[in-house]
Every structure is written in structure tokens, then in C-alpha cells.
Amino acid sequence: MRIFAVNSRFNPCRLMITCNAKDALPSRSANAAIQRHLRGGWGDVCASDGRVNDDALKSGGRLLSVYHTQDDELFWTITESDRSATTVLLPSDY
16 A cells, blocks of 8 residues: 655555454545544544644654544554554554
């Protein structure tokens, strides 16, 4: 999967999706989430977690975004602190 976001705030490096997420999520939802994540749109995280993500962009911490499909299926997008990979997953995959 190769996705480029306009105005990306970081390089996602290797993009991955778990098998469960691939089976459960519409591809357009996963793709849109990655686009938002790369632009710093953290989705439905609380305000303090959003600030942690913003700080992690500068200091190199893990980035976590929380999204929902149109059918209200909850899923996450996580970028590792070393920026080696960005993964779309269901909470049950964690």
C-alpha cells in the first residue's frame, strides 16, 4: 500500500494493516484514516492524548489516532516512535 498525504507532518515509513482490520474495515475508511493521521488529524482521541501526539511529532514518541467507520466500527492508526511503521488495527488486535 502506498499512500501520500498532502501536507503530511511525518513520514509513515512502512504502512501496514492487520488481517482483522483488513477484513472488517472498508478500504476507503482505512485510507482516509491514514491520510488524516499523516496530517496530524488524530481523530477521536481526548484533548490530552492529542497534545501527547503533537509533542511526539517533535520529540519522537508513538502516535495514536482513533477513528470510526460510517458504521461506527472503532479502529486505530499507530505510528511507532522510531517512525519505522504505521499500522491500521482494531483494538482487539493490540
